[in-house]
Amino acid sequence: MTQTVLLAGATGMLGSQIARHLLDQPDARIRLLVRGGDAARKRASLDPLLTRGAEIIEGDLADRASLDRATQGVDVIVSAVQGGPDVIIDGQVALAEAGRRNGVRRILPSDYALDLFHATPGEHMMFDLRRTADEKIAATGIEHVHVLQGAFMAMFGPGMGTFDYDAGTVTFWGDGTQPIDVTSVEDTARMVARVALDRTVQSGKFAFAGDKVSILGAADVIEAQTGRRFDRRSNGPEAGLRVAMAEAAKDVSNPFKAVMLAYQLYMLTGQTALSDLQNHRYPDVQLESFAQFAERTLLHLAAA
Numbered sequence: 001m002t003q004t005v006l007l008a009g010a011t012g013m014l015g016s017q018i019a020r021h022l023l024d025q026p027d028a029r030i031r032l033l034v035r036g037g038d039a040a041r042k043r044a045s046l047d048p049l050l051t052r053g054a055e056i057i058e059g060d061l062a063d064r065a066s067l068d069r070a071t072q073g074v075d076v077i078v079s080a081v082q083g084g085p086d087v088i089i090d091g092q093v094a095l096a097e098a099g100r101r102n103g104v105r106r107i108l109p110s111d112y113a114l115d116l117f118h119a120t121p122g123e124h125m126m127f128d129l130r131r132t133a134d135e136k137i138a139a140t141g142i143e144h145v146h147v148l149q150g151a152f153m154a155m156f157g158p159g160m161g162t163f164d165y166d167a168g169t170v171t172f173w174g175d176g177t178q179p180i181d182v183t184s185v186e187d188t189a190r191m192v193a194r195v196a197l198d199r200t201v202q203s204g205k206f207a208f209a210g211d212k213v214s215i216l217g218a219a220d221v222i223e224a225q226t227g228r229r230f231d232r233r234s235n236g237p238e239a240g241l242r243v244a245m246a247e248a249a250k251d252v253s254n255p256f257k258a259v260m261l262a263y264q265l266y267m268l269t270g271q272t273a274l275s276d277l278q279n280h281r282y283p284d285v286q287l288e289s290f291a292q293f294a295e296r297t298l299l300h301l302a303a304a
């Protein structure tokens, strides 16, 4: 039976990939909730989706009336929005409430993370926002599926902080041996498209991961594939990281510094590791390993 999916965030990094994979599903009609502004950029990302049959409805998570219009006749809402409390909590809860009013069966909130439900409240602002939103969304009574895929594998690529491809260094806290759940953006989007439409998935966490790799393990893979060498540098033990986190928490002008350190903490301790992985739920979906990801995306960085 054909289901209508409303996707919020289709102009974003992850949402644009989710849209592509939803359009691959034979039994789905896709509606995109798109807010106004920056028309040229949006046209470039949306035109290929419209050509393939997606429908656009203009709206904003801050505009309640637009959410009522957007959710009419919808079966499933997929959210891939990003933002502060106004978007992640107020906006997504408003979207779920509009969905509930209009007979939408299910929502996938914009979680896409490590197991944020195992994070210590107050330690990681982005996880706190999502957990608060998720609790409020659950209270509306709508079915809610929390997609958790760990970190995106791209975090080991250039410009992401951990690996410095120019300096030839990899920097971490602790000894770098804690395995971390990682998945490519493409596989995350592929799984989201399947989970969204799968009526047998129940409310709660839906976790999967393409691989589990430590920072030192990732360094070995990248070195083997690119021929580059990375000097391994530890910033120090967990106690030092906690001191740095306490310092960063005092700097209210830049909350993201504290968030980045909290990510490091969870990567060091494994506190937010995923469990009950659904990697093989869809036999035709083979999740990419980190070695496959590195071969696909990092080979152009090979040493001359």
Ligand SMILES: NC(=O)c1ccc[n+]([C@@H]2O[C@H](COP(=O)([O-])OP(=O)(O)OC[C@H]3O[C@@H](n4cnc5c(N)ncnc54)[C@H](OP(=O)(O)O)[C@@H]3O)[C@@H](O)[C@H]2O)c1
Pocket (backbone or CB within 6 Å): 008, 009, 010, 011, 012, 013, 014, 015, 033, 034, 035, 036, 059, 060, 061, 062, 080, 081, 082, 083, 087, 091, 110, 111, 112, 113, 114, 150, 151, 152, 155
């Ligand atoms: N686990 C990981 O390693 C990892 C890494 C990156 C991201 N993520 C997660 O993936 C999710 C998506 O992140 P992203 O990086 O793809 O985000 P992004 O590229 O910044 O895109 C955000 C999207 O949200 C839309 N949006 C924001 N506010 C809105 C509003 N009020 N009404 C309607 N739409 C609104 C934006 O629309 P406009 O185009 O109009 O701005 C855009 O389409 C987030 O939950 C993020 O935390 C996880």
